Amino acid sequence: HKDKIERMKEIVAKDIPPGQFQMDGLLEKQLPDLAVINEEFMGTSEKDIPGILGRLRQGQAVTGLQGYFDGKRLSFRLLGRKMMKAAQANYLPAQVSRIVGEQVTEDSPFYRADLVGYDCVAEEGLLTDTQREIAYAEARELYLTTGGPGKSPIPASVLIKLAPLSMKKQTMDQIAQNEQAQKRQQQADLEDRQLLRGMQKAAIDKDMAEADERRAAANENMAEAGLDRAKTLAEIKKMEAESATKRVESALKVMQLGRELEQPAAAGGK
Numbered sequence: 408h409k410d411k412i413e414r415m416k417e418i419v420a421k422d423i424p425p426g427q428f429q430m431d432g433l434l435e436k437q438l439p440d441l442a443v444i445n446e447e448f449m450g451t452s453e454k455d456i457p458g459i460l461g462r463l464r465q466g467q468a469v470t471g472l473q474g475y476f477d478g479k480r481l482s483f484r485l486l487g488r489k490m491m492k493a494a495q496a497n498y499l500p501a502q503v504s505r506i507v508g509e510q511v512t513e514d515s516p517f518y519r520a521d522l523v524g525y526d527c528v529a530e531e532g533l534l535t536d537t538q539r540e541i542a543y544a545e546a547r548e549l550y551l552t553t554g555g556p557g558k559s560p561i562p563a564s565v566l567i568k569l570a571p572l573s574m575k576k577q578t579m580d581q582i583a584q585n586e587q588a589q590k591r592q593q594q595a596d597l598e599d600r601q602l603l604r605g606m607q608k609a610a611i612d613k614d615m616a617e618a619d620e621r622r623a624a625a626n627e628n629m630a631e632a633g634l635d636r637a638k639t640l641a642e643i644k645k646m647e648a649e650s651a652t653k654r655v656e657s658a659l660k661v662m663q664l665g666r667e668l669e670q671p672a673a674a675g676g677k
Contacts, residue, residue: 462536462537488523491522491523492523495517495518495522500512500513500515503515503517536571539569539571540571542569543566543569543570543571546561546565546566546569547566549561550563550565550566563582564579564582564583564586567579567582
């Protein structure tokens with residue numbers, strides 16, 4: 408036992424070289440740069456910056472891992488092709504019709520062997536927050552470029568669908584209700600305008616008919632006036648003729664009376 412006790416002794420740790428801590432600190436600082444990441448990407452940042460800025464910095468850090476993401480994108484694309492081929496081989500036409508919302512038969516183009524290569528291509532969708540924000544920014548820029556509110560052919564509902572909102576469903580439901588109410592109001596306004604145009608047309612037709620009646624009455628009055636003038640002229644001529652006849656008759660009577668007076672005078676002279 409004495410030998411065993413003598414063999415047990417305290418092991419004294421060796422002193423750590425001072426340069427070891429400096430090397431550890433240097434490696435800790437250089438590790439993010441070597442791995443092409445930053446503190447925001449690792450979630451260890453203690454800087455007081457806005458959340459959107461931190462998210463952008465995370466996105467910038469991700470660009471250093473582009474090779475991995477390219478491989479991931481290619482893998483998903485190849486997986487999508489294989490899933491399409493598996494669907495062609497195993498899905499019944501009724502299942503495909505329910506998915507695509509169209510009538511599909513066994514002779515439909517969906518079951519063609521070259522569908523994946525030419526007609527159906529797997530594409531990257533709007534899945535991440537960054538992709539949604541970029542899509543929203545592009546749609547908003549296009550909306551403002553084409554005229555903005557009241558002028559752009561792009562409806563505001565498209566922007567709402569792409570906007571990063573927490574209450575998107577409630578907002579979309581309210582917009583849909585407002586659009587329905589606006590359509591009903593527009594339909595009512597259209598019916599009112601059509602009714603007003605019909606009333607205006609009826610009033611115009613009535614005025615035109617009354618104007619035609621007045622013109623016809625005026626023409627009739629003019630014809631009667633012409634007839635009256637003709638009658639008046641005829642009566643005047645008749646009166647003038649009668650007056651001339653009476654004057655002639657009076658002159659003849661005077662001449663006859665003069666002859667009668669001359670005859671007694673001539674008899675007394677003899």
